[in-house]
Amino acid sequence: MTMREHLLAVPARSPAQIPAISIATDVLDGLSRTPKMLPPKLLYDAQGSALFEQITKLPEYYPTRTEAAILADNADEICSRLRPDVSVSELGAGTATKTRILLRSLLRRQQSVDYFPLDVSDSALQLGKHELECELTAVNVHPQLGDFEDLAFLDEHLPPRLVLYIGSSIGNLEYEEAISLLRDVARHLSAGDQLLLGVDLVKESEVLRAAYNDSTGITAAFNKNLLTRINRELGGHFDPDSFSHVSVWNQASSRIEMHLESNWRQSVKVDALNAKLDFYQGERIHTENSYKYTVESLEELLQRGGFAVEQTWTDSRGWFAVSLGMII
Ligand code: AVJ
Numbered sequence: 001m002t003m004r005e006h007l008l009a010v011p012a013r014s015p016a017q018i019p020a021i022s023i024a025t026d027v028l029d030g031l032s033r034t035p036k037m038l039p040p041k042l043l044y045d046a047q048g049s050a051l052f053e054q055i056t057k058l059p060e061y062y063p064t065r066t067e068a069a070i071l072a073d074n075a076d077e078i079c080s081r082l083r084p085d086v087s088v089s090e091l092g093a094g095t096a097t098k099t100r101i102l103l104r105s106l107l108r109r110q111q112s113v114d115y116f117p118l119d120v121s122d123s124a125l126q127l128g129k130h131e132l133e134c135e136l137t138a139v140n141v142h143p144q145l146g147d148f149e150d151l152a153f154l155d156e157h158l159p160p161r162l163v164l165y166i167g168s169s170i171g172n173l174e175y176e177e178a179i180s181l182l183r184d185v186a187r188h189l190s191a192g193d194q195l196l197l198g199v200d201l202v203k204e205s206e207v208l209r210a211a212y213n214d215s216t217g218i219t220a221a222f223n224k225n226l227l228t229r230i231n232r233e234l235g236g237h238f239d240p241d242s243f244s245h246v247s248v249w250n251q252a253s254s255r256i257e258m259h260l261e262s263n264w265r266q267s268v269k270v271d272a273l274n275a276k277l278d279f280y281q282g283e284r285i286h287t288e289n290s291y292k293y294t295v296e297s298l299e300e301l302l303q304r305g306g307f308a309v310e311q312t313w314t315d316s317r318g319w320f321a322v323s324l325g326m327i328i
Contacts (some may be wrong), residue, residue: 042174049121051225053095064212070320071072078313091114096117100132102164111138126143142157160192162194171289186327195302199321200293205249242266257289260287309323
């Protein structure tokens with residue numbers, strides 16, 4: 001096992017040291033609704049984060065490598081638009097692989113960088129810190145375990161600040177939710193602070209569909225891991241194979257949807273919730289939306305979120321976009 005595999009396979013700290021952020025409320029809430037749903041942030045426990053890492057390397061899954069190419073091709077230009085001695089924070093940092101491209105370039109302009117990655121996955125944060133500190137010793141990593149409700153850490157690092165929100169994670173949010181999240185971020189920043197926002201763009205439906213329904217079934221495993229996670233953490237009795245991975249391109253809403261569809265009528269007990277959940281044949285649990293933007297809708301989002309658009313970069317196929325905004 002490589003260090004990378006090891007760190008992704010096991011939680012970096014024993015559960016006893018981490019205040020258990022229980023998924024019980026989210027699960028009970030989501031599965032009591034009609035239609036049933038589960039919030040996408042629950043996809044990222046240690047197993048889910050490891051599966052997502054595998055997704056990013058799939059031939060069908062173009063977003064990660066396309067965004068990495070945009071960052072690599074434009075890192076110097078992006079960094080030339082930043083003020084001297086910025087500190088960097090990142091929302092949904094994961095293992096921060098793409099971030100290293102920017103940090104490398106930034107370190108040619110300043111001696112050291114304070115880097116504050118926020119993520120719901122402790123295993124991903126620990127792996128990212130390890131890999132970053134090995135490669136770039138001038139980066140001081142300050143991991144923040146939490147979700148986007150926990151933005152107070154942005155106050156702790158001093159301006160000038162750059163906030164990274166790349167990887168199209170914002171695509172999980174409804175448009176109005178995305179605006180209000182950007183406004184929350186803006187509230188923690190001051191004039192001159194900047195945000196680099198990366199989103200996946202609308203494109204031919206075949207390309208989109210293949211990216212969320214890969215031929216090796218990794219995306220299906222990633223989706224079904226939600227059920228395994230409920231079994232592990234809440235004493236659930238789901239048989240993951242009694243559900244099918246379904247992904248749909250919803251053109252009218254400009255989003256990919258992921259669902260778990262019950263293959264037959266069944267009842268599933270979840271011990272910790274004291275609940276018995278009924279599913280009819282074909283009933284779906286909506287597990288994720290992945291909104292796709294256009295350059296125009298991305299720039300409008302930034303503006304409505306409280307940022308003045310400075311510049312937008314895309315790849316030659318126009319598949320992904322990265323936009324820099326500033327608080328004025
Ligand atoms: C991490 C939210 C950007 O929407 O493409 C990948 C998650 N879901 N395959 C995405 C995901 C299925 C991913 N984001």
